[in-house]
Amino acid sequence: MIENNTCEVCQALAHNEPLFETRFWTVTLSQDQGYLGRCYVTLKEHRETLSRLSDKQWQEFVEVVRKLESAMAASFGAKLFNWVCLMNNAYQKQPAQPHVHWHFRPRYDHKVKVGGMVFDDPKFGFHYDRNQVKLVDDSLLDEINQVISGHLL
Ligand SMILES: [Zn+2]
Known part of the structure; x- marks a missing residue:
């Protein structure tokens, strides 16, 4: 619905396949x-x-943070996690229709290889680089999804 x-x-929610979801939140991997x-x-x-947000939504968000951070640490050795809630783009249209969502970027002090592709974080310890984009195909995204799913507790 x-x-x-x-x-x-809201439109994207109806179509995206989640990595996992809870009653109030859904977590999806970015194609980037x-x-x-x-x-x-x-x-x-x-x-x-x-x-x-309701108190219940915040409480459940804490559980999502714990679950996602520990899965990324266990899956790929992520050391740090950048969370941002922006919603700027929603204000480029009138009337603005912001919808609460978080951008989650794990950060790494080492290279990680998945499905033959090397992922690097050369600016570890500094603000993430918005130009560090790596669009992956669906099969690699599925492989990443499966590694993480294996570590979701
Ligand atoms: Zn919405």
Whole structure:
């Protein structure tokens, strides 16, 4: 069911295959794996700001953070996790339709090889690089998905 027909995030929720989901949140791998394990963590309800989340949604978010961070550490040895809630793009249209979601980027102090492709994080210890983009095909994305799924507790 699409909650808000004019919201791009609500539309995407109806089509994307999640890495895992909880009652309130869904976690999907980005096609851009410039930072290996890059995900979107999206609220399943259309809420416009973090301050509008319910206490239950926050409590469950903590569980998602623990689960995702520990899976990325176990899967690929990620050392650090960059979480940002931006929603800037939503304001490029009028009326703006922001929908709470987090951008999650694991960070690495070493190279990781998956499916014959090498993933690197040359700016480890510094702000992530928005230009570090690595679009992967569906079969590699599926392979990454399977490695992480094997470490979801
Ligand atoms: Zn929405």
